[in-house]
Amino acid sequence: MNLVVIGLNHRTAPVEVRERVAVPRGRWGAVSAELRKAGLYEAVVVSTCNRVEVYGVAGEVAAARRFFSVPPQHLYEWRDQDCVRHLCEVVCGLDSMVLGETEVLGQVKQAYEAAQTAGATGPVLNRLFQKAFAAAKHVRSRTAIARGSTSVGNVAVDLAEKIFRNLAARTVMVVGTGEISEATARALRSRGAGTILVCSRAQGRAVEFAAQIGGRAISYEDWPAQFPIVDIVITATGAPHPVITTEKLRPLLRHRPARPLFLIDIAVPRNVEPSCGELEDVFLYDLDDLQQIAQDNRAARERELDACRELIDGHLVRYLRWFAAHRPSLEQRYQP
Amino acid sequence: MTERGYLWLAELLFGMSCLLTWQRWRSGQPDGRLRPINYITMLAGFALQTTFLYLRGKAIGRCPLTTPFEMTIFIAWAAVLFYLLIGPSYRLSFLGAFTAPIVLAIGAVALLGLSDMPRATPLKYSPWVDFHAAIGILACGAFALAGVIGAMYLRQEDQLKSRRPHRTLALLPAVEQLDIINHRLVLLGFVMLTFGMLGGVVSQHVVGQWMAAKTAWAVTAWVAYGGVVGARWAGRMHARRMARYSIALFGLLLLSFWLVYLLPVSSRPAP
Structure with missing residues (x-):
């Protein structure tokens, strides 16, 4: 036998x-x-x-x-x-x-x-x-x-869970669609993120992706106006220069006192000026940061x-x- | 066992709690299985502190807040009380790991360095005096735990800001939750301190004694914490600043408290 x-x-x-x-x-x-x-x-x-x-x-x-x-x-x-x-x-x-x-x-x-x-x-x-x-x-x-996520999207979600008490009542804004930004938004949604706003220069793609994940498409020009209500921003535009700068962000933060803001900058070249991460209550991670954490987690698992x-x-x-x-x-x- | 024996035993338990959680912290393991053990250890320490306070209160026939030693033990007791209340309510990982060393240190200072001699001119007894002192010290307990939560916040925020978080990131709660609890504790402490001061005004009139140094200390603390509460309410106090103030103000509160109570006590009739 x-x-x-x-x-x-x-x-x-x-x-x-x-x-x-x-x-x-x-x-x-x-x-x-x-x-x-x-x-x-x-x-x-x-x-x-x-x-x-x-x-x-x-x-x-x-x-x-x-x-x-x-x-x-x-x-x-x-x-x-x-x-x-x-x-x-x-x-x-x-x-x-x-x-x-x-x-x-x-x-x-x-x-x-x-x-x-x-x-x-x-x-x-x-x-x-x-x-x-x-x-x-x-x-x-x-x-x-099993500790620590090994994909960029899940690493971002893990970080979000260490910033916010829960993800259920959070508003996520995706600025610019792309493979990684969509995967990250999906990962956030799967862990219970509340509202997801999507905007892209290609409005059709924004509408399509928003429909797929039960989000709402907004016009590309409107996204700065949404800052007072958003908690997590995923940026992935093809802009050759930062679209979010400290100068632009500082006055927007006054409308959301003592509320954390998580900026996930997936774009290359980066969409968010690195100095934004030094502002109080702002947490900024770019693609390299997320990939490095994912790699560290993989190495830690192997050990x-x-x-x-x-x-x-x-x-x-x-x-x-x-x-x-x-x-x-x-x-x-x-x-x- | 002597009265102090209970406190030394409590210190031993708080020390054990420190070792247990420190070892778990270093290993990067979540405190899931450890949390109940740590909680029970802290609860046992709290029971021993309570026994001391009960015996001392019975011996002197009033709330045991008559010497710097008693008051300091009362502060440590209040901090543990808030830990025991907050810990299970919010299920905060490693709160015990951060609370135990503070309580251990406060207890050690009291046992090793503070006078337990009753003052030369004892305060007249009035329930208002006891109410005022007890609620003021409970406020200190809330401020102590706010300081502990503030330290946890700074540790967690530091890791998140560094963009290369250490594995202990996973062990501590979310920064937003820590900030909310910190704010609530400071607010609670401030409200209690306010009632304590009102009780102090009444008690000074009832017993006819007025102590300038103590009053100045209490008013300064009230103004400092009131400033923090007001700034937060006005939207001018970010989470990081709030955490720093919680730590700094509690440190100053404790140091100035010892200074005020270790100075030769002089009292004079209430104006």
Whole structure:
């Protein structure tokens, strides 16, 4: 009897291969059950953007291999100890494209629950997944693997959350649309930012983007007049010189006493005069600042890898001890 | 155990709280699991301080605010009281880490350096005297915690302004929240100080004693904090300035308080 994982991920297979074997969310349970009928004693299918994996307990793993109709060079296969370690690393985000990301834990939990509901799991995988989830919780609480965002948009949102008490009642103004400014506005919206105003020299693009994120488009000429009500300004215009200067900003700040203002300058060349950041209650970050923080956070996560693996080893040893102790009775149970 | 024994034990607990939070602060870990432990440690210290004040009050038959030592312990007690009230209400991370050292230091100064000798000409007893003194000292507690919050604000703002925040940025609350609480505490302290001074006017007439140095100290504090409250109300006090004033004014308040109360006390009939 083998505990096994067979799968492919963003490192072993390009997206065109991954998408061929991806399983839609609604079929996770059914496919796990089909694999059980096809010869696995227990099965859980995990399918995310970056990976498709089958965790199984099997006498023969051929059924699991047959599931992947892709060239073998794209596949990996881990058994027993390596399988347990792999699952723990996946749920802890150590095997993710963005190291330490937390979304994968929720996806694996959903995949496991779907398989369990479909009756595809048994004592071995139930215990394995519970152990892996416990390891993930342990690793996240005891290390900094998930701390600090690693994308410019999320770094900006993290900073906003350290400036404002909550984002719900905040007004965000996006001056000039572009890939990063839109991603940042979306990240702010996803964390609850209240009103989003969008203005751009290309008014059509402003209207389109505002509609996409449930914001409101304003005319490009009107944006300075909005300063008394805005809390966060994202600038990304193509202007060759600063459009927000200390001289212009100082009188505008008088209309908003003791209220912080967060300026996120994504533009190159910069749209906000650096000296604006020295004004009281004004916090200014440009693209370099945000990229540097994101890079520092990535480096900090990498430094946590050894500590994470050490914590995982503790869970691994405990699981393997249980597995070894129960193997004879489990083999008896699953004997054909 | 002696009365002072309770205070030394409280100091030990506040010291433990400092060590616990300092270690967590240095590691850059959030204080999630530590917060209840720290809170309980501070609560236990507060209970010991309360025991001291109760025993002392019982022994002298009035509110224990008759010596510089008692008053200083009362200030530390009031600061811990505000920490215990504010901490859970606002769920402020690491508030205990910033409060414990201040309370520890105030307690240490009282235990090691301040006179616990009753004054040569004791003040006549009146409930108004006790009311005036107690509410004035409670105001000092609110100002103490405002100073603590001000320090947290400056630390956090400094990191945000630097554009290269240290990992401890994630540990402290948002600057806006710190500013709001700082403002509320200064306002609360100012209102209490105002009532304390009104109580002082009444008590001076009732007991017929008037102390020039104390009155000058209280009026100066009232004017200084009133200036801060007024400037904030008029929109002329930015958050950073507010935080700096909270720290500086509490420092000056405490130093001048000790100076005033350590000077030879002379009282004369109320005019």
